[in-house]
Amino acid sequence: MTRVGAAAxxxxxxxxxxxxxxxxxxxxxxxxSLAVGSAPVLLAEAVADLLAGRDSLAALVxxxxxxxxxxxxxxxxASLGLTGAAMQGLLRNPLAEPGIVGVSGCAALxxxxxxxxxxxxxxxxxxxxxxxxxxLGAVALLYALAGPGAGTLTLILAGVALNALAxxxxxxxxxxxxxxxxxxxxxxxxxxxxxDRSLAHVWLALPLMLAGWALVVxxxxxxxxxxxxxxxxxxxxxxxxxxxxxxxxxTALAVGSAVAVAGAIGFVGLVVPHLLRxxxxxxxxxxxxxxxxxxxxxxxxxxxxxxxxxxxxxxLGVLTALIGAPFFLALVLRxxxxxxx
Amino acid sequence: MTLAAxxxxxxxxxxxxxxxxxxxxxxxxxLGLIGPNGAGKSTLLRVLAGxxxxxxxxxxxxxxxxxxxxxxxxxxxxxYLAQGSTVHWPLTVERLVALGRLPHRSRFGAETETDRAxxxxxxxxxxxxxxxxxxxxxxxxxxxxxxxxARALVVDAAILLADEPVAGLDPYHQLQLLELLRTRAxxxxxxxxxxxxxxxxxxxxDRLALLDAGTRVASGAPDAVLSVANLARVYRISALTGTHxxxxxxxxxxxxxxxxxxxxxxxxx
Numbered sequence: 001m002t003r004v005g006a007a008a009x010x011x012x013x014x015x016x017x018x019x020x021x022x023x024x025x026x027x028x029x030x031x032x033s034l035a036v037g038s039a040p041v042l043l044a045e046a047v048a049d050l051l052a053g054r055d056s057l058a059a060l061v062x063x064x065x066x067x068x069x070x071x072x073x074x075x076x077x078a079s080l081g082l083t084g085a086a087m088q089g090l091l092r093n094p095l096a097e098p099g100i101v102g103v104s105g106c107a108a109l110x111x112x113x114x115x116x117x118x119x120x121x122x123x124x125x126x127x128x129x130x131x132x133x134x135x136l137g138a139v140a141l142l143y144a145l146a147g148p149g150a151g152t153l154t155l156i157l158a159g160v161a162l163n164a165l166a167x168x169x170x171x172x173x174x175x176x177x178x179x180x181x182x183x184x185x186x187x188x189x190x191x192x193x194x195x196d197r198s199l200a201h202v203w204l205a206l207p208l209m210l211a212g213w214a215l216v217v218x219x220x221x222x223x224x225x226x227x228x229x230x231x232x233x234x235x236x237x238x239x240x241x242x243x244x245x246x247x248x249x250x251t252a253l254a255v256g257s258a259v260a261v262a263g264a265i266g267f268v269g270l271v272v273p274h275l276l277r278x279x280x281x282x283x284x285x286x287x288x289x290x291x292x293x294x295x296x297x298x299x300x301x302x303x304x305x306x307x308x309x310x311x312x313x314x315x316l317g318v319l320t321a322l323i324g325a326p327f328f329l330a331l332v333l334r335x336x337x338x339x340x341x
Numbered sequence: 342m343t344l345a346a347x348x349x350x351x352x353x354x355x356x357x358x359x360x361x362x363x364x365x366x367x368x369x370x371x372l373g374l375i376g377p378n379g380a381g382k383s384t385l386l387r388v389l390a391g392x393x394x395x396x397x398x399x400x401x402x403x404x405x406x407x408x409x410x411x412x413x414x415x416x417x418x419x420x421y422l423a424q425g426s427t428v429h430w431p432l433t434v435e436r437l438v439a440l441g442r443l444p445h446r447s448r449f450g451a452e453t454e455t456d457r458a459x460x461x462x463x464x465x466x467x468x469x470x471x472x473x474x475x476x477x478x479x480x481x482x483x484x485x486x487x488x489x490x491a492r493a494l495v496v497d498a499a500i501l502l503a504d505e506p507v508a509g510l511d512p513y514h515q516l517q518l519l520e521l522l523r524t525r526a527x528x529x530x531x532x533x534x535x536x537x538x539x540x541x542x543x544x545x546x547d548r549l550a551l552l553d554a555g556t557r558v559a560s561g562a563p564d565a566v567l568s569v570a571n572l573a574r575v576y577r578i579s580a581l582t583g584t585h586x587x588x589x590x591x592x593x594x595x596x597x598x599x600x601x602x603x604x605x606x607x608x609x610x
Binding site for chain 2 (some may be wrong): 092221224225229231232234235238239277281283
């Protein structure tokens with residue numbers, strides 16, 4: 001008993017330390033991300049040039065290539081970690097992930113439609129804008145299918161239906177694509193990557209992500225209350241229809257804009273909250289901020305890894321899936337084991 | 342503070358779960374809600390708690406319509422203990438109980454001394470203080486139920502609605518819980534408790550309301566409600582009834598064929 005008590009006290013003391021530790025990791029990985037790349041650029045030299053106002057190649061590479069990439073890794077990783085924790089809390093299911101309500105599939109479809117129609121080549125930023133339009137369309141459809149009064153199960157089913165529809169239409173676009181190069185381009189884009197993004201992508205996604213984060217982060221208390229089921233959460237004074245809308249809209253804004261600028265990057269939103277949950281005593285509200293930091297750290301690390309690996313650059317989404325899928329399998333096995341004991 | 346349901350109807354499709362039920366939770370009264378499975382007890386409690394809106398009829402808190410009261414205010418006045426003991430994450434008992442203080446917390450404020458004191462009291466009353474750092478997933482069904490009872494007590498609400506709180510508790514803790522509810526009612530609390538144990542209901546409650554198929558078929562003093570005729574007609578049982586050292590007991594014996602109730606052994610039996 002004393003031993004367990006001591007462990008719980010340690011958990012309480014560990015919380016701030018955990019936040020600081022993860023924050024420091026993100027800062028460190030951010031710096032590494034700026035230093036790593038195909039062009040042989042010294043970080044110190046580039047920063048010195050930048051501060052002196054010299055338009056050197058090093059400074060240019062840093063600002064135009066490395067910085068957007070590192071910033072997007074932080075923003076997208078944080079969005080995936082945060083919304084993954086929120087969806088797992090809302091649905092009270094450790095296997096939920098941000099894409100479960102259909103937003104990422106629809107955002108990808110929006111981008112694919114832009115590719116397919118040829119708008120991507122004609123209009124600047126048509127691609128991310130198409131992705132965002134797809135994500136918002138998903139929210140509208142979700143609300144029509146599982147609006148006020150509909151339960152959590154309806155929300156999940158609506159998400160499954162939306163994902164299936166988006167996948168079918170994406171396949172249709174690929175099937176009907178007039179030339180194989182366009183098909184290849186779409187397929188590569190769908191794999192998810194942060195290569196060749198600019199600061200404009202950052203500015204495009206950031207306001208939507210900030211709005212999404214604000215909606216999700218303020219739902220910590222109702223998520224805690226939901227640990228006791230929907231009836232008890234209502235009896236504690238929370239309007240669950242509003243909480244559901246707030247979380248779905250927040251997730252759509254954050255994840256939709258992430259997919260719109262980088263394609264689909266899977267498993268971060270599933271794995272990160274899972275790894276951190278035991279460290280915060282399983283409390284959903286405490287998990288939100290830490291999962292955002294954890295998501296940023298893992299995405300930065302994965303994006304550094306794809307650049308350091310030799311050969312043709314691996315797509316970021318491919319790497320996260322390669323690491324994430326076995327983790328997911330291990331998770332399922334462990335849950336089965338726990339259910340059996 | 343009085344919570345009253347008047348002519349409440351709840352309909353799911355064509356099925357009437359509640360068909361014009363009136364009931365009131367009043368200060369100082371421990372009201373037992375009894376009836377066979379499917380009588381509508383849990384639905385009535387959910388309607389009283391403001392979790393479910395009735396199809397017809399009204400629910401008022403001190404005369405004001407319940408749905409006009411803001412959720413956070415309602416949550417501080419009415420504590421609700423749901424049926425069953427599902428907890429979705431393996432929180433520690435202390436963190437679980439702390440959830441009952443959410444209605445008292447300011448929007449972004451941390452836990453206050455008052456919150457912590459209330460948590461300590463609730464843990465002590467339910468004898469769960471020793472379990473405070475244990476994850477709920479490691480508890481037995483009865484221990485988990487007691488932790489959930491502490492969660493409902495910690496709200497410190499004037500009105501307490503409890504749906505089968507003794508389910509899964511051992512006899513010692515069943516008695517302890519009902520004594521706790523009794524003390525709370527004597528101190529001015531308004532309590533509605535759903536019970537299946539008729540001995541506990543007759544012994545601890547001031548009044549009973551007997552529901553059957555969505556209607557209130559009897560209400561009043563326990564011995565009047567738990568009459569031979571009501572047990573036979575509503576519960577379809579015959580029972581051994583009597584008193585032991587002045588304490589009434591009702592032991593179900595047979596499913597009713599003849600609708601009879603055997604006299605018990607009486608005092609000292």
